[in-house]
Structure formats: structure tokens, C-alpha cells
Amino acid sequence: MRIGIIGAGHIGGTLARHFARIGHEVAIANSRGPETLQDLVAEIGGPVHAATAREAAAFGDLIVVSIPFGRYRELPVDELRGKVVVDTCNYYPSRDGHFADLDDDATTSSEKLQQFTGADVVKAFNAIYSENLRDRARPPDQPGQPERLAIPISGDDDGAKGVVANLVRDIGFDPVDAGTLAQGGRKHQPGSSVYTAEVSADEAVTLLRAA
Numbered sequence: 001m002r003i004g005i006i007g008a009g010h011i012g013g014t015l016a017r018h019f020a021r022i023g024h025e026v027a028i029a030n031s032r033g034p035e036t037l038q039d040l041v042a043e044i045g046g047p048v049h050a051a052t053a054r055e056a057a058a059f060g061d062l063i064v065v066s067i068p069f070g071r072y073r074e075l076p077v078d079e080l081r082g083k084v085v086v087d088t089c090n091y092y093p094s095r096d097g098h099f100a101d102l103d104d105d106a107t108t109s110s111e112k113l114q115q116f117t118g119a120d121v122v123k124a125f126n127a128i129y130s131e132n133l134r135d136r137a138r139p140p141d142q143p144g145q146p147e148r149l150a151i152p153i154s155g156d157d158d159g160a161k162g163v164v165a166n167l168v169r170d171i172g173f174d175p176v177d178a179g180t181l182a183q184g185g186r187k188h189q190p191g192s193s194v195y196t197a198e199v200s201a202d203e204a205v206t207l208l209r210a211a
């Protein structure tokens, strides 16, 4: 698959490594320009190239958005519209500035991203520490491996959610469907019990049901 990644930090950079490792073609972007990503791309090796955010969005069949949430209005909407977008972002007012409709829980950051971009947004990889995402991938079906960590995902389009679930599984984690963006997304955003918890799929299901 062709994957665009917008945001080349702890999460975006780590996902680029995982996706390249299993053979996906990756275009990765940050806010400062492709020339600042040459070291990262060289270090990862494989089918990864640096791009602008607009180029990464146009390149991907699926796009990962992994930036500080407060900057989401800088995203290239024309290139994202109608595509599957994986949203790893979390809302932290101390970093992102205040959004009144998030502070009073009228909506969620992922719904705002979906509304702004017109993409099929799937919230995923937002509830796992980048160190765990980097270090705790486990090969599928390999006997004797410690239990794989769960990645809660949520979204309004079942097809998009299925694509993202397969990707999560392929890189070595267990996807757990939390529901729609509005209901499910709230169950794995900051402050929820499963957020950054190091749990198996069964444990995640229990936490999500109780939420």
C-alpha cells in the first residue's frame, strides 16, 4: 500500500519504520520541509521518501496524521478529502491552545479532523506511548511471544476501520474496535482508562465496555 505520513516525530517516525519494514511505500512529511527529513529517511532505509505534507497526502492511499492537534487547520484538505486518514492526535490544551467545543466535550478532536478534511477518519495509535509502539510489536502467530498489546481504533466507516485494523495487526499489535468516532473515540482519548494502558486485546475490550 502507498502510505502518506504527515508528522515525522515520535509516532509518525515510528510508524514509518514499521510500515517500511513490512514492505509498504511511505512518503513522510513534517512542517519544515523534506530537506530536513533526509537523515530520518536514510536511517530507516527501504521504501520511504521525504515529501511535503501536500505531496504525502496526494501520494497515500491511506494517510497518517500525527501532528500536534492544534495545527490541524494547516493540513492539505484538497488532497485528504475522501481518503482514509489515521488520526493519532490527542488534544492537549496546554500544547494546542483551547478549543471551546473540546473543553465542554461537545465534540472530539477526531470528529473535528474528519469535518475539516472530509476524509474517513479512523482514530488509532493515539493511546499508546511511542516507546511501546517502537519496541513492543510482536510477529503475528509466533508461539512463545509475550502477549501483544492492544491498539483501540474507532471510526464511522467500517471499510476504513477494516483497512486500519489490518495495518495494526500486520505491524504487530492487536486492533480493538471501540466504536464510532463520537462514542468510541471518547473511550480512548486522554483521560480514558485505556489511554496509554499496556493491555492485551481482552483487557482492552473489558476497559472499553466499562467506559
Ligand SMILES: NC(=O)c1ccc[n+]([C@@H]2O[C@H](COP(=O)([O-])OP(=O)(O)OC[C@H]3O[C@@H](n4cnc5c(N)ncnc54)[C@H](OP(=O)(O)O)[C@@H]3O)[C@@H](O)[C@H]2O)c1
Pocket: 006, 007, 008, 009, 010, 011, 012, 029, 030, 031, 032, 033, 053, 066, 067, 068, 069, 071, 074, 075, 088, 089, 090, 091, 125, 126, 127, 128, 129, 130, 131
Ligand atoms: N509521543 C507519544 O507517546 C504519543 C502517543 C500517542 C499519540 N500522540 C499524539 O500524536 C501526535 C504526534 O505526537 P508526537 O509525539 O509524534 O509529536 P512530535 O514528536 O512532537 O512530532 C510532531 C511532528 O508533527 C510535525 N508537524 C507539526 N505541524 C505540522 C504541519 N502543520 N504539517 C506537517 N507536519 C507538522 C512536526 O514537524 P516539525 O518538527 O517540522 O514542526 C513533527 O514532525 C500528537 O497529537 C500527540 O499528542 C503522541
